[in-house]
Structure formats: C-alpha cells, structure tokens
Amino acid sequence: MTAETPVTVQIPVIDLELALSDDAPDDLLAAVRAAAEQIGIVQVVNHGVPQEIIDDFHRSVGRVLALPREEKEKLASPTGHPYRGWRQWPDDFGRLELERINIGQYDNADDALAAGLTPEQADLFSHVNVWPEQEPGLRERAFRYRDAVTEVGHRVVALYAKVLGVPAATFPLGDNGYSTFLVNDYPTWTHTDTAADQEKLLLLEHADGSVVTVLHQEGDYAGLQGQRPDGSWQSVPILPGALQVFTGSLLANWTEGRLRPGRHRVVSGGTVTRRSSAVFLYPDLDTVVEPLPPFADPDESDFEPVSVWEQASGNVQEYLQVFGRPEQVAAWREGRPYIAEVAR
Numbered sequence: 001m002t003a004e005t006p007v008t009v010q011i012p013v014i015d016l017e018l019a020l021s022d023d024a025p026d027d028l029l030a031a032v033r034a035a036a037e038q039i040g041i042v043q044v045v046n047h048g049v050p051q052e053i054i055d056d057f058h059r060s061v062g063r064v065l066a067l068p069r070e071e072k073e074k075l076a077s078p079t080g081h082p083y084r085g086w087r088q089w090p091d092d093f094g095r096l097e098l099e100r101i102n103i104g105q106y107d108n109a110d111d112a113l114a115a116g117l118t119p120e121q122a123d124l125f126s127h128v129n130v131w132p133e134q135e136p137g138l139r140e141r142a143f144r145y146r147d148a149v150t151e152v153g154h155r156v157v158a159l160y161a162k163v164l165g166v167p168a169a170t171f172p173l174g175d176n177g178y179s180t181f182l183v184n185d186y187p188t189w190t191h192t193d194t195a196a197d198q199e200k201l202l203l204l205e206h207a208d209g210s211v212v213t214v215l216h217q218e219g220d221y222a223g224l225q226g227q228r229p230d231g232s233w234q235s236v237p238i239l240p241g242a243l244q245v246f247t248g249s250l251l252a253n254w255t256e257g258r259l260r261p262g263r264h265r266v267v268s269g270g271t272v273t274r275r276s277s278a279v280f281l282y283p284d285l286d287t288v289v290e291p292l293p294p295f296a297d298p299d300e301s302d303f304e305p306v307s308v309w310e311q312a313s314g315n316v317q318e319y320l321q322v323f324g325r326p327e328q329v330a331a332w333r334e335g336r337p338y339i340a341e342v343a344r
C-alpha cells in the first residue's frame with residue numbers, strides 16, 4: 001500500500017487495558033492513531049469501569065426521566081441556568097427534540113470552595129444542582145459514574161500520547177480538572193422510510209469544546225454518527241458496556257491540529273427513547289490551552305490560546321446568544337426557572 005492509497009478510517013473498538021499495556025499489538029495502536037488523527041472518536045471496552053456503576057446510574061436517572069412531566073418541571077434550575085437540572089427543548093414546530101438532565105461539577109459554591117476553587121471560580125456553582133427527592137440515590141450514583149468515566153478519559157488521553165510517541169504527561173489534564181456532565185434523552189420520531197439522515201437530526205453536527213468527552217449510549221439503534229475526513233458519516237453502534245470517547249477542540253488545540261476534534265451528530269430512529277450520558281473533561285480552570293511542544297508550529301499557529309475559565313464562565317451567555325428563546329433569556333436574566341412549551 002502506498003501513502004496515497006485512500007483508506008476508510010473506522011471508529012475502532014479499543015481494548016483500553018491492552019492498548020495501554022506493554023504488550024499492545026502494533027495494529028491496535030495503529031488503529032488508535034488513525035482514528036485519533038482522522039476521526040476523533042473511539043469506542044473503548046475493558047476500560048475498568050464496573051458495569052454495575054454504569055447500570056446503577058442509568059437505571060436511577062431512567063426512573064427520574066420516567067416521572068410525570070409535572071414532577072420533572074420541579075427539577076428545572078431554580079435560576080434558569082441552562083446547564084443545571086432538567087429541561088426539555090422543542091424544535092421549531094414545538095415538537096420535543098431533546099430532554100436533558102444537567103449536573104454541575106459541584107452541588108453549590110461552598111462545595112466548590114472546599115474543593116480548592118477560588119471564590120470567583122466557585123461562584124459558577126452558586127447555580128445549584130437539582131436532585132430529585134423521589135430518587136435519593138441519584139446523586140451518589142451520578143458522581144460515582146462521573147468519577148469513574150473521568151478516569152477513562154484520562155487514560156484515553158494517555159493512550160493518545162503513547163500512539164503519538166510523546167510522554168503521557170504531555171497533556172496537562174491535572175487532578176482537579178473542570179468538568180460538565182449531562183444526560184440526553186431523545187424521543188422516538190417517525191419518518192418516511194426515504195427520509196435522509198440530514199432531515200432526522202435530533203442533535204446537530206458539532207464538536208465538543210472539551211479536551212475529551214466520555215459518552216455512554218443506550219437504545220435500540222445506532223443514532224450517534226461520527227464524521228469521516230471526507231465528510232461522510234459513520235454510525236457508532238451500541239455495544240453493551242462500551243464507552244465512546246470524542247476528542248474535543250482543546251485536545252486539537254494542544255496538538256496544533258494533529259488530533260482531530262470528533263465531529264458528531266444524532267439522528268432519530270428506533271422504537272425506544274435513546275439515552276446518552278456525556279462527561280466533558282477540561283483541564284483546571286486556571287489553564288490557558290495553546291499548542292504544546294512538540295506539536296506547536298513555532299512560526300505560525302492556526303490556534304488561538306483558549307482560557308478554560310473564560311470558556312467555562314462565558315458558556316451560558318454564549319449558549320443563550322446562539323440558541324436561547326426569548327422566554328428563556330428573560331428567565332435567566334430574572335433568575336427564575338424556565339420551562340419550555342412543548343407540543344403534547
């Protein structure tokens with residue numbers, strides 16, 4: 001095979017333990033490198049997270065999502081924060097497109113201070129987490145799940161360092177990184193058999209703003225798609241127990257584009273709601289991300305430095321500017337819950 005031969009890169013399923021070990025087969029590492037450089041998405045198995053931690057969390061959050069809507073409305077952020085608590089969002093026709101539960105990294109500002117954040121940083125968490133009294137075990141299960149998959153995210157970053165031939169410590173993810181966490185619950189939509197995927201999107205094409213995002217998906221069809229370098233889309237099949245890891249824009253920045261941010265989207269289908277849980281991992285809030293040696297181009301960089309603090313503290317404003325409905329923006333400004341009107 002010559003260097004010019006076009007190859008179809010796959011989203012591989014990686015045995016993480018094996019890939020990180022000294023016995024990792026060359027073809028496994030080559031598959032990781034190709035996916036990281038060209039697609040930015042891998043699935044990992046043998047990742048060290050006990051299935052019980054995954055299942056306990058998903059069963060618990062599933063019971064909350066199954067509550068009557070009047071009960072779930074009480075779980076909206078009391079201050080209208082779009083990244084806390086429960087919310088639904090309708091499409092332009094008022095049809096439910098996505099339901100989300102967002103969980104902040106700390107329950108409140110005091111917890112953030114106790115974890116070592118500065119008062120200014122901790123103030124981000126004055127928008128408190130909302131935990132349902134109907135499901136008292138959710139908090140513990142959610143944080144246990146988040147902490148376990150955070151470890152997986154760090155190990156995948158270490159694996160990328162390995163396949164790029166740089167020390168694992170090259171990427172300064174730190175021990176006290178910033179993170180965000182949400183659960184997506186997608187409705188089943190019906191379409192004519194001939195509808196193109198483009199017309200069935202529940203979540204539009206995007207790349208995450210994290211270093212990496214660790215995802216778990218549940219459902220009965222492959223709704224998640226990752227984009228290949230030629231622009232075509234590859235489905236990410238649901239494999240019990242597997243976790244999906246997306247490269248975010250910060251890892252692309254650190255590597256001056258050597259690692260590609262994983263562009264992804266979600267199409268509708270299936271006969272049961274599709275659910276995914278996403279943990280977005282960042283370095284700590286003091287970090288400014290910019291291309292690192294040995295990836296940085298000393299003459300000219302296509303990448304601007306990104307302050308994690310500015311990104312984290314500006315995300316609500318930025319989000320509302322792009323997606324906010326007038327009623328939602330007003331609720332946020334006045335510090336009260338926002339509950340979208342959804343056709344039923």
Ligand SMILES: O=C(O)CCC(=O)C(=O)O
Nearest residue numbers: 184217224264266276278
């Ligand atoms: O539901 C999925 O599979 C993807 C979710 C996602 O991309 C996100 O929440 O950023």
Ligand SMILES: [Fe+2]
Nearest residue numbers: 206207208264
């Ligand atoms: Fe995403």
